[in-house]
Amino acid sequence: MPDLEVRIDEKRFGDAVILRDLTFSAQCGEFLALVGPSGVGKSTLLNLIAGLDPLFDGSIHWHGAPLHRHAHSPERLGMMFQEPRLMPWLSALDNVRLVLADPAAESERARTLLQEVGLGHALDAWPNQLSGGMQRRVALARAFAVDPRLLLMDEPFVSLDMPTGNRLRESLLALWQRDRPLVLFVTHDLREALALADRVLFLSEPPARIMLDYVVPLERPRNLEGTAIAKLQERLFSRHPSLLSGALEAPSVRHDT
Known part of the structure; x- marks a missing residue:
C-alpha cells in the first residue's frame, strides 16, 4: 500500500478549474519532483497535500489516514518555500x-x-x-x-546562483539519503529535477493533471551540469517535445523510463 495516495478530482478557485483528474501515489524514501508551466497549480497541490486547503473534490491519504478533512495535516511534516x-x-x-x-x-x-x-x-x-x-x-x-516523514519543497533554491544552489542541493540529498523522508519537490528547472529525483511528475496545462510519470534511470550521485543529465534531458525532449509547456501530446501518455 502506498504511503501517500493523491486523487484530485477537481480543485477550483472561483470559476477557474486549477486541477482535475490528477492522481499519483508514492512511498516513503522516494524523491519526487513536480514540473510544469508557471501557474499550473504546483504550489496549490502542495498546499492540498499539507492539509492547508480542504476545499477540493477528491481525497488524499497519508499512511491510510485522510488529509482532505479540515485541519488534518500529516504528522512529522516538513516544508520549505521559495522564501526562507x-x-x-x-x-x-x-x-x-x-x-x-x-x-x-x-x-x-x-x-x-x-x-x-x-x-x-x-x-x-x-x-x-x-x-x-x-x-x-x-x-x-x-x-x-x-x-520529517513527508517533506514538501516549493522551489526552495530558485534564484540562487549555480554554486550556491549546488551546495544546497548536496546538503538536501545528504540529509534525505540519511533520513529517507518522502520528498515532493517543485521546480521549473528540468535539469534540477533530473539531478535530484527518483521520479519526475510532469503536470499538464490547466486544468492540470499528471501527463507523464517519469522514472529517472540514472544512478546517484548525479552532476546537474554533467553530460548525463544533458543527454537525458535531450532524450526526453525528443520523445515529448511539449513537456515543459504542459501540452498533452496523447491521452495515453502516463509513464516512461
Whole structure:
C-alpha cells in the first residue's frame, strides 16, 4: 500500500478549474519532483497535500489516514518555500529550534543540523546578517528538524546562483539519503529535477493533471551540469517535445523510463 495516495478530482478557485483528474501515489524514501508551466497549480497541490486547503473534490491519504478533512495535516511534516521565511528577531539557531516540540531538550539536534548544512559558525547570527544562500540553509535545517516523514519543497533554491544552489542541493540529498523522508519537490528547472529525483511528475496545462510519470534511470550521485543529465534531458525532449509547456501530446501518455 502506498504511503501517500493523491486523487484530485477537481480543485477550483472561483470559476477557474486549477486541477482535475490528477492522481499519483508514492512511498516513503522516494524523491519526487513536480514540473510544469508557471501557474499550473504546483504550489496549490502542495498546499492540498499539507492539509492547508480542504476545499477540493477528491481525497488524499497519508499512511491510510485522510488529509482532505479540515485541519488534518500529516504528522512529522516538513516544508520549505521559495522564501526562507525566517523570523528576523530570532537567531539562526532559534529559527531552527522554533519548530521543535521541546526546544530546550532538542537543542542539540538544531545545532547538529546547522553544522551539517555548513552553518556551525553562524548559530547566533541574525537573519539580516546572513546571505540569501545562508538563509536558505537555515530553512533547510529547519525543514529537517522535525525528522520529517513527508517533506514538501516549493522551489526552495530558485534564484540562487549555480554554486550556491549546488551546495544546497548536496546538503538536501545528504540529509534525505540519511533520513529517507518522502520528498515532493517543485521546480521549473528540468535539469534540477533530473539531478535530484527518483521520479519526475510532469503536470499538464490547466486544468492540470499528471501527463507523464517519469522514472529517472540514472544512478546517484548525479552532476546537474554533467553530460548525463544533458543527454537525458535531450532524450526526453525528443520523445515529448511539449513537456515543459504542459501540452498533452496523447491521452495515453502516463509513464516512461
